[in-house]
Amino acid sequence: MVGKIIQIAVITLLSGSLAQAVTSKENYNYYCAQCHGLEGKGDGPNATESQPVSPKDHTDAKEMSELTKDDVIKVIRGGGAATGKSTMMPPFGKTITDAEIQDLVNYLRKLCNCKFENEP
Amino acid sequence: METFRFSRFAGTWVAAAVALSGLLLGGVEAGAAEGKQTFDAKKCRDCHQTEGPAKAKTIQDQLATKGPELWYAGSKFKKEFLGKWLKDPKPIRPMEFNSITKKNPGDHPKLSGKDADEVTEYLMSLKSKDVEEGVVKPDKNPKNRNIFEKKQGCYGCHPVKRGEKILGGLTGPTLIGAGERLNPAWVYAYLKKPKVFKPVKRMPVYVDVLSDSEMKGVAAYIGTFE
Numbered sequence: 001m002v003g004k005i006i007q008i009a010v011i012t013l014l015s016g017s018l019a020q021a022v023t024s025k026e027n028y029n030y031y032c033a034q035c036h037g038l039e040g041k042g043d044g045p046n047a048t049e050s051q052p053v054s055p056k057d058h059t060d061a062k063e064m065s066e067l068t069k070d071d072v073i074k075v076i077r078g079g080g081a082a083t084g085k086s087t088m089m090p091p092f093g094k095t096i097t098d099a100e101i102q103d104l105v106n107y108l109r110k111l112c113n114c115k116f117e118n119e120p
Numbered sequence: 121m122e123t124f125r126f127s128r129f130a131g132t133w134v135a136a137a138v139a140l141s142g143l144l145l146g147g148v149e150a151g152a153a154e155g156k157q158t159f160d161a162k163k164c165r166d167c168h169q170t171e172g173p174a175k176a177k178t179i180q181d182q183l184a185t186k187g188p189e190l191w192y193a194g195s196k197f198k199k200e201f202l203g204k205w206l207k208d209p210k211p212i213r214p215m216e217f218n219s220i221t222k223k224n225p226g227d228h229p230k231l232s233g234k235d236a237d238e239v240t241e242y243l244m245s246l247k248s249k250d251v252e253e254g255v256v257k258p259d260k261n262p263k264n265r266n267i268f269e270k271k272q273g274c275y276g277c278h279p280v281k282r283g284e285k286i287l288g289g290l291t292g293p294t295l296i297g298a299g300e301r302l303n304p305a306w307v308y309a310y311l312k313k314p315k316v317f318k319p320v321k322r323m324p325v326y327v328d329v330l331s332d333s334e335m336k337g338v339a340a341y342i343g344t345f346e
Contacts, residue, residue, distance in 0.1 A: 051288075087272055089273075
């Protein structure tokens, strides 16, 4: 009986977390691509000529590898202001979880096909 | 005797006044009730949620919706704007709803005069208890402008006007004319309680990023947009 209850509880927990799992691609396409573009080239629909700064090209291996992983996390969480960049890069720390931000960092590594500064 | 006659006379007037106000109130309610019928008949409900609370809790849920929720329309919109827009629905969002690749086709269903007025009555009756009326007054103060333009880049995703020039991003609803369109008290509540009005959207959550007074300030600034 107790075993059955635990079994049901585990299944409920699992299916709950499965339903909620968001992939980094989903997050990137929903939140980031509107400025950085669906392929990360810095050409989303918000990158209009009238903007004071252009969104970073996330496929530019040279520029991306000049950033440290810590700075990338900071800038996603706190926006441009967190690392002395433009506030046109908005803060997402209250919108997505820290774990999702970690996943986005991995996704960015794939987009630039590079490693961040000081990474082995 | 004198007083008796007077009170009978007054009584008649009171009765008449009560009857008249009853008629007027009944009239308003009838407008909203007919508006609700029109809303159903025209299948507006296929694309619009008119009962709270917010349903879309994940990106997938949100992407599956076909139109913005209207269950707090009476707290969000200014009545005069709504009446005009339903008759001549010019695009509010530059992009097609939920899309970042296609332009808004500008094909929203139109309503004719009487239908539009009644649907306006109906939509204006959909209020949210989370909007406290009158807490924000339009205010162009440079401090408020600074929150919108420098402290945060709100125009990064929203079209705005600077002088005669149109600038800004395209994925958020236009804020040009927001002073005539939106209730500033709702804008403040929308920033302050994102989970109540729109848990999942492309716009970041600014709770604990902007202070309460900054939220009021930026809402007051948007309230001045022509």
